Amino acid sequence: MGGHHEYHVALEDKLSAFFHRPKDSSIIYTTGYTANSSTLLAMLKAEDCAIVDMAVHASVYEGLYETNIKKFPHNSLIHLERALIDAQSKFLTRLVVIDGVYSQDGDLARMNEIYDLTKKYGAFLMVDDAHGIGVLGETGRGAIELFNLLDKVDLISGTLSKAFGHIGGFVIAKPEVANYLKFQSRQQVFSSTSTPAAAGLLVAIDLIDEEPEWRAKLADNVAYYKKGLLDMKLDIGNTASPIIPIKVGDAHKTGDVARLLLQAGVYTNAIVYPGVSRKDARIRTSLMATHTREHLDIVLNAFEYVNQKVRIAKTDS
Numbered sequence: 001m002g003g004h005h006e007y008h009v010a011l012e013d014k015l016s017a018f019f020h021r022p023k024d025s026s027i028i029y030t031t032g033y034t035a036n037s038s039t040l041l042a043m044l045k046a047e048d049c050a051i052v053d054m055a056v057h058a059s060v061y062e063g064l065y066e067t068n069i070k071k072f073p074h075n076s077l078i079h080l081e082r083a084l085i086d087a088q089s090k091f092l093t094r095l096v097v098i099d100g101v102y103s104q105d106g107d108l109a110r111m112n113e114i115y116d117l118t119k120k121y122g123a124f125l126m127v128d129d130a131h132g133i134g135v136l137g138e139t140g141r142g143a144i145e146l147f148n149l150l151d152k153v154d155l156i157s158g159t160l161s162k163a164f165g166h167i168g169g170f171v172i173a174k175p176e177v178a179n180y181l182k183f184q185s186r187q188q189v190f191s192s193t194s195t196p197a198a199a200g201l202l203v204a205i206d207l208i209d210e211e212p213e214w215r216a217k218l219a220d221n222v223a224y225y226k227k228g229l230l231d232m233k234l235d236i237g238n239t240a241s242p243i244i245p246i247k248v249g250d251a252h253k254t255g256d257v258a259r260l261l262l263q264a265g266v267y268t269n270a271i272v273y274p275g276v277s278r279k280d281a282r283i284r285t286s287l288m289a290t291h292t293r294e295h296l297d298i299v300l301n302a303f304e305y306v307n308q309k310v311r312i313a314k315t316d317s
């Protein structure tokens with residue numbers, strides 16, 4: 001209602017330009033969580049339907065209380081197509097919602113196939129690329145750039161709290177949709193906006209273009225670390241990003257592994273139900289461009305030590 005200052009406008013303009021969209025194609029939120037939840041609450045009502053990959057971030061589900069939901073198993077094109085066909089005659093607007101990079105497995109959406117199916121059945125596509133933007137793609141525009149869909153995805157949502165190193169979120173859409181959200185997104189209209197510290201983001205966004213060496217260093221770190229884990233026969237699933245899970249399975253054992261790693265000086269996330277399904281507990285690790293080889297060797301040695309104490313490597317059988 002008030003408090004939308006020059007630096008907020010400048011930030012929205014910069015985000016529109018960053019994604020090569022026309023001016024007025026973006027709206028900022030105070031978190032990535034609200035970017036998803038508030039946008040979806042404003043867009044989808046009783047006559048509409050969200051068709052969501054089951055592994056999307058919690059903030060997406062938070063935005064679906066006023067609409068109909070069809071969930072499809074993670075990345076399953078057959079189930080997505082079935083849901084699109086079923087929803088076509090029943091609902092006015094069908095919005096497929098996926099993540100670019102999935103936050104627990106670090107794997108990518110089958111975005112090209114999902115985009116094609118979405119359009120085949122007259123639906124819209126929203127991609128939450130919180131983990132991809134600033135990290136993946138030739139110029140750091142995210143998983144969406146990697147799949148050549150930068151100018152095609154209907155709604156892009158992202159966070160300013162990961163690669164950009166601050167706090168906040170945003171949505172990129174057609175200018176008329178972004179404008180609609182500025183009036184209809186309740187969590188944006190009736191909540192305080194970000195502080196002047198957000199002006200620092202204007203510089204952070206430029207750094208993605210000006211210092212591509214950080215992305216290259218991160219990719220090197222990921223390759224080195226993944227090789228180390230795979231040499232130990234640890235199960236890292238289908239990760240294609242700097243989020244690298246080490247799958248353990250049992251929740252109690254995962255807790256033990258996290259404790260042993262911490263004793264060895266390595267902090268990780270133990271991810272158990274409901275973050276993932278009950279038998280799929282894992283240690284989640286996330287790499288940074290500022291990690292050195294020495295840091296990565298400490299972590300790999302810690303996994304070696306833990307694997308001797310509590311076997312977590314896959315057996316050959």
Ligand SMILES: Cc1ncc(COP(=O)(O)O)c(C=O)c1O
Pocket residue numbers: 031032033034036057059099101103128130131159160161167168169
């Ligand atoms: C995929 C995904 N989307 C959205 C968010 C929420 O972003 P924020 O932390 O800025 O609220 C997260 C987590 O932090 C996330 O992993």
